[in-house]
Amino acid sequence: xxxxxxxxxxxxAFPRLRALxxxxxxxxxxxxxTIGEPKHAFPPWITGILTDYAAEFGRYPPNDGTPELxxxxxxxxxxxxxxxxxxxxxxxxxNGTREGLYNAAMALCPETRNGARPVVLxxxxxxxxxxxxxxxxxxxxVYVPATAETGHLPDYTSLPEExxxxxxxxxxxxxANPQGAVADEAYWxxxxxxxxxxxxxxxxxxxxxxIYRDTPPPGALQVAHSMGADPERVVxxxxxxxxxxxxxxxAGFVAGGPECMARIKQLRNYAGAPLPMPIQRVAExxxxxxxxxxxxxxxxxxxxxxxxxxxxxxxxxxxPQAGFFLWLPVEDGETAALKxxxxxxxxxxxxxxxxxxxxxxxxxxxYIRVAMVADADETEAGLxxxxxxxxxxx
Numbered sequence: 001x002x003x004x005x006x007x008x009x010x011x012x013a014f015p016r017l018r019a020l021x022x023x024x025x026x027x028x029x030x031x032x033x034t035i036g037e038p039k040h041a042f043p044p045w046i047t048g049i050l051t052d053y054a055a056e057f058g059r060y061p062p063n064d065g066t067p068e069l070x071x072x073x074x075x076x077x078x079x080x081x082x083x084x085x086x087x088x089x090x091x092x093x094x095n096g097t098r099e100g101l102y103n104a105a106m107a108l109c110p111e112t113r114n115g116a117r118p119v120v121l122x123x124x125x126x127x128x129x130x131x132x133x134x135x136x137x138x139x140x141x142v143y144v145p146a147t148a149e150t151g152h153l154p155d156y157t158s159l160p161e162e163x164x165x166x167x168x169x170x171x172x173x174x175x176a177n178p179q180g181a182v183a184d185e186a187y188w189x190x191x192x193x194x195x196x197x198x199x200x201x202x203x204x205x206x207x208x209x210x211i212y213r214d215t216p217p218p219g220a221l222q223v224a225h226s227m228g229a230d231p232e233r234v235v236x237x238x239x240x241x242x243x244x245x246x247x248x249x250x251a252g253f254v255a256g257g258p259e260c261m262a263r264i265k266q267l268r269n270y271a272g273a274p275l276p277m278p279i280q281r282v283a284e285x286x287x288x289x290x291x292x293x294x295x296x297x298x299x300x301x302x303x304x305x306x307x308x309x310x311x312x313x314x315x316x317x318x319x320p321q322a323g324f325f326l327w328l329p330v331e332d333g334e335t336a337a338l339k340x341x342x343x344x345x346x347x348x349x350x351x352x353x354x355x356x357x358x359x360x361x362x363x364x365x366x367y368i369r370v371a372m373v374a375d376a377d378e379t380e381a382g383l384x385x386x387x388x389x390x391x392x393x394x
Contacts, residue, residue, distance in 0.1 A: 009135075038245040046282050067087070069284045072285075091255040094251075094254055095252075096251070101171070104203055106133070114166060120133070120141050145363045152179035169203055175323040192229050203237070204234055206219060212322035235257075237253070237254050243296070251279055307319070311387055314329070336368050348368045350365075350368060351368055370383070
């Protein structure tokens with residue numbers, strides 16, 4: 001009496017990690033480098049906004065967001081990407097992007113595609129909500145390797161014609177979690193052209209877009225607009241969690257073509273949870289401010305250089321271009337994570353927990369993911385520990 005479509009889901013990454021590590025004593029003071037939960041300070045003026053609008057917790061919030069919040073979101077899109085969207089019809093706030101990434105599949109994936117079961121494409125490794133969304137709508141998830149050989153981004157153009165003709169949706173994360181790779185304009189143009197040819201939609205997870213070394217990553221909507229692509233071709237997802245160090249605010253947005261957004265909003269009317277009014281007031285102000293974002297980005301740039309200095313001689317080390325994770329090569333991710341824990345007390349995540357087995361194997365098996373979210377001193381100590389424990393004099 002339970003659905004079979006979820007029966008082969010592996011345990012989520014962090015319960016798996018606890019099962020791997022917690023039966024063993026740590027070999028030193030516990031240092032957490034697993035979860036991508038920003039530790040930098042968020043803007044101090046946020047507390048005052050929450051206090052000023054606290055009485056609005058006594059109101060049901062508007063499902064589609066206040067006009068002021070939607071204007072702040074589309075204003076940020078215009079400044080960042082040069083694309084002007086209608087705040088009435090083309091954007092909606094989210095309770096964090098996980099909600100949006102899941103419900104977009106529910107709202108947009110057809111029951112069949114060219115007379116067959118639809119396909120949802122996802123990178124491998126990937127943010128696990130992509131696969132669960134595909135399974136929830138009865139689609140076939142197709143896991144496409146995002147490995148060193150492909151620049152740590154999936155090569156969707158390599159897929160068989162039969163798969164592409166059944167494809168309804170394509171998830172893509174840039175900057176990529178966990179590898180930190182960035183889809184450049186050429187990559188986006190190729191993917192958008194493929195989607196135009198085979199008539200599928202791109203769900204672009206861009207949550208790490210504001211954490212980068214030097215050059216702002218191009219956006220999917222930005223490139224689609226410059227190409228003159230179908231306005232319904234691309235749907236983008238953004239969040240304040242990483243950009244503004246506000247993971248607990250649960251405030252993001254989804255934006256795209258008017259038809260896609262009408263369907264997403266209609267589903268939200270029945271099955272979603274709008275942001276509380278004080279949260280909407282905060283988000284409105286945060287999307288409008290860039291000073292705190294630039295300060296935050298500078299802190300991560302310092303840690304990029306630190307990682308390059310400490311780990312740059314490790315064979316296979318690839319300097320991340322964006323985001324705040326390191327994707328470090330090891331012989332076996334579980335073995336390396338257990339060794340670090342037992343010998344030093346440092347917790348990292350085996351890469352296989354973020355990937356799925358395919359006919360070609362698990363592309364995350366030979367990696368660990370390391371989150372550089374703590375302050376510089378704590379991060380430097382953690383990276384040095386990892387280097388000494390796993391790589392020695394490399």
